[in-house]
Amino acid sequence: MSLITNVMDHSLDDGYAEAAARKESRGEGGLPKTLRAKLGLAAGLVLAALVVTVGAAQARVAAPVVAKERQELIDRIDGETSAADKLESDVDKLRDDVGARQRAALQQTGGSDAADLVGVLSGATAVHGPGVRLVVNDAKEATSGGDGTNPRETADFSDTGRVRDRDMQRVVNGLWASGAEAVSINGQRLTALSAVRAAGDAILVDNKPLVPPYTVLAVGDGERLGTRFQNSADGLYLHALEQNFGIRATISTEGDVRLPAAPSVIVRTAKPNAEKTEKGTS
Numbered sequence: 114m115s116l117i118t119n120v121m122d123h124s125l126d127d128g129y130a131e132a133a134a135r136k137e138s139r140g141e142g143g144l145p146k147t148l149r150a151k152l153g154l155a156a157g158l159v160l161a162a163l164v165v166t167v168g169a170a171q172a173r174v175a176a177p178v179v180a181k182e183r184q185e186l187i188d189r190i191d192g193e194t195s196a197a198d199k200l201e202s203d204v205d206k207l208r209d210d211v212g213a214r215q216r217a218a219l220q221q222t223g224g225s226d227a228a229d230l231v232g233v234l235s236g237a238t239a240v241h242g243p244g245v246r247l248v249v250n251d252a253k254e255a256t257s258g259g260d261g262t263n264p265r266e267t268a269d270f271s272d273t274g275r276v277r278d279r280d281m282q283r284v285v286n287g288l289w290a291s292g293a294e295a296v297s298i299n300g301q302r303l304t305a306l307s308a309v310r311a312a313g314d315a316i317l318v319d320n321k322p323l324v325p326p327y328t329v330l331a332v333g334d335g336e337r338l339g340t341r342f343q344n345s346a347d348g349l350y351l352h353a354l355e356q357n358f359g360i361r362a363t364i365s366t367e368g369d370v371r372l373p374a375a376p377s378v379i380v381r382t383a384k385p386n387a388e389k390t391e392k393g394t395s
Contacts, residue, residue, distance in 0.1 A: 250326035252359030278311035287347025293331035
């Protein structure tokens with residue numbers, strides 16, 4: 114308590130107090146005593162006040178200009194955003210129109226069986242019929258990593274129960290090989306030009322990211338298709354994933370599954386090589 118009392122009673126250090134007393138005794142402390150010094154102090158104060166006043170006035174004048182420029186930038190950003198949204202909408206409409214024209218071009222043969230088959234195989238037309246539903250999902254431990262970590266946030270998750278793009282590739286190819294006439298993954302219709310790829314941790318189907326569980330629908334002879342797939346090398350591969358890594362997979366026979374048409378169909382034409390044709394006829 115004595116220390117606190119001493120600090121309160123002697124707030125000014127003794128050394129500072131002694132120095133101030135010496136300056137005062139020599140007449141150096143306090144306000145200027147000569148007229149010239151007083152005028153200099155007054156001029157300095159006036160100059161400082163003038164600088165502050167001019168700065169405040171300039172800031173006040175410039176404030177509306179800055180606010181106007183900021184609003185103009187905001188308006189430009191909003192305008193460009195609206196233009197980009199409109200262009201994106203136009204692209205979607207044109208893409209739909211192109212897809213419709215492509216599907217119409219495939220049906221110009223008069224609705225023959227060959228044209229219908231081409232439409233189904235190319236993915237240009239929606240299909241439905243008996244088939245199978247295959248649901249593939251990550252292992253239960255994959256959501257927490259088993260040890261409290263999330264394998265989706267790690268660089269190495271090859272053995273943590275994650276479904277990879279190569280797994281889905283084998284599933285799809287196995288269904289095609291087992292007799293599937295049309296296949297989709299999570300509503301994305303697959304064609305002969307479709308790609309199942311990975312981008313980071315996501316699986317892409319035709320550049321569209323999907324999330325588990327992955328529901329694969331396949332149109333075909335339901336029971337036969339399901340049996341052939343499960344007995345195939347790709348079906349056994351999926352079974353091994355279940356046994357070794359805990360990946361979950363269920364397959365069921367469906368009386369009627371519906372698959373949409375592919376969002377866009379690339380129409381390609383082939384022309385015979387004139388040189389080879391002439392050699393073949395000679």
